[in-house]
Amino acid sequence: MGSWERPYWESTVDSGVPRAAQRSGAYRRYLPDAIDGMALAIDGDLSRDVAVVERKLRALNGPGAEGLAGIARFLLRSEAIASSRIEGIAPSAQQVAIAELGQSESVRGVSEQAQLVANNMTIVREATTELVVADKVAVEDIVELHRSLLPNEPRHHELRTVQNWIGTSDWSPIDAAYVPPDPDRVVGLMTDLLRYLNGAAHAPLVQAAIVHAQFETIHPFTDGNGRVGRALIHTVLARRGLTEQAVLPVSLVLATLTDEYITGLDSYRHDAAPGSPPAGMAINAWLRTFVTAAEIAVEQSQQLVSAIEExxxxxxxxxxxxxxxxxxxxxxxxxxxxxxxxxxxxxxxxxxxxxxxxxxxxxxxxxxxxxxxxxxxxxxxxxxxxxxxxxxxxxxxxxxxxxxxxxxASTRFDTRRAEPVRPVPARPQR
Missing domain, CATH: 1.10.10.10 (Winged helix-like DNA-binding domain superfamily/Winged helix DNA-binding domain)
Known part of the structure; x- marks a missing residue:
């Protein structure tokens, strides 16, 4: 069973930061279960929802899949923008497409932003493709994927050897929103995660959800965990044959449903303490969040296929x-x-x-x-x-x-009903 530990933080900061960041004290740190070979009972209604979404997702591999694959790659350029640490206005789809053309031909007037995004799109696509076709994905492969996502951040490469945390303070994990496992546990937990990823113990959609949640729970790098975790969703779905050509934009849906996403991950991090919900119930809560996001992503992809055909x-x-x-x-x-x-x-x-x-x-x-x-x-x-x-x-x-x-980027996935809640390109003028 997963458990929350209460280690002690000894502060080494005594000046230059707010007093609250200087304090020592106990903090709450999570130690997840191993997932390779775990028994998981999925709720009946949830399992039927999984079957329906997977059937719809497989149907996307039919007529129109090539066109969807081309457009989906542009939809996921937000990952490349984040990977490049680009600030300000994101380059348009046309700018990025011209920059991609510049990788094989001479093109003038391409902005540095667009070049960075196009280069990162190519790198990420190549890296994830290698993971999809590999007989077995190893820890070293994930480290290499991380390098491709953060090419200009060498200090963050390799699995972490220090304690990290999410939120509150840059100086102390006390009162942090989430503190992942002790760095000494990272290699073992990542090895277990990849054993599970290389198997087929659960349905592809369930496996993708668990791989993503477990990776984010381990938080094995000092930066870039979100980007790698989202790439692993696409890796699992492609390795299991659900997305043969097109990339399902489930990560963009999760980025829009921020509150539901965080709540789902919090549910996944179940506790072995007396009175806590059983592990299966906690994981099912996360799976519902993920499957709902996948269903929305499938619906949006179906609309894209129809639009391309029209x-x-x-x-x-x-x-x-x-x-x-x-x-x-x-x-x-x-x-x-x-x-x-x-x-x-x-x-x-x-x-x-x-x-x-x-x-x-x-x-x-x-x-x-x-x-x-x-x-x-x-x-x-x-x-x-x-x-x-x-x-x-x-x-x-x-x-x-x-x-x-x-x-x-709209919480209703229709800008006529709700405006985008995160940065997106301006409406087309034509």
């Missing part, structure tokens, strides 16, 4: 109207560059002829002609990004990203 239908109609007015057959050949690029636009909403030629494995003239045809049909807009180089931009895709990000 967008493709509008593109097809515009292209048909343009081609017929130009004396061409309404629909291009299915294997033509024009038809194929429409499939890729949600994933790559900013393209050049050079990039498209590489993606489709066609000649530069064929790629250039396809992009120009879509421009004339009103599907793409243009922007000069380098002398002699033009980018073709699917602005409707980028607007869809912005509207979705704003909705995920």
């Amino acid at each position: 967008l493709r239908e509008r593109w097809t109609e515009r292209l048909a109207e343009y081609r017929m007015a130009a004396g061409l057959r309404a629909a291009p050949r299915a294997d033509s560059a024009v038809a194929r690029v429409l499939v890729h636009l949600p994933e790559a909403p900013v393209l050049t002829a050079t990039t498209l030629a590489r993606i489709l494995d066609v000649s530069y003239p064929a790629a250039s002609a396809a992009l120009d045809e879509l421009r004339q049909a009103g599907v793409l807009a243009t922007k000069s990004i380098e002398r002699g180089t033009t980018a073709f931009i699917a602005r409707e895709v980028l607007d869809l990203v912005t509207w979705s990000e704003r909705a995920l």
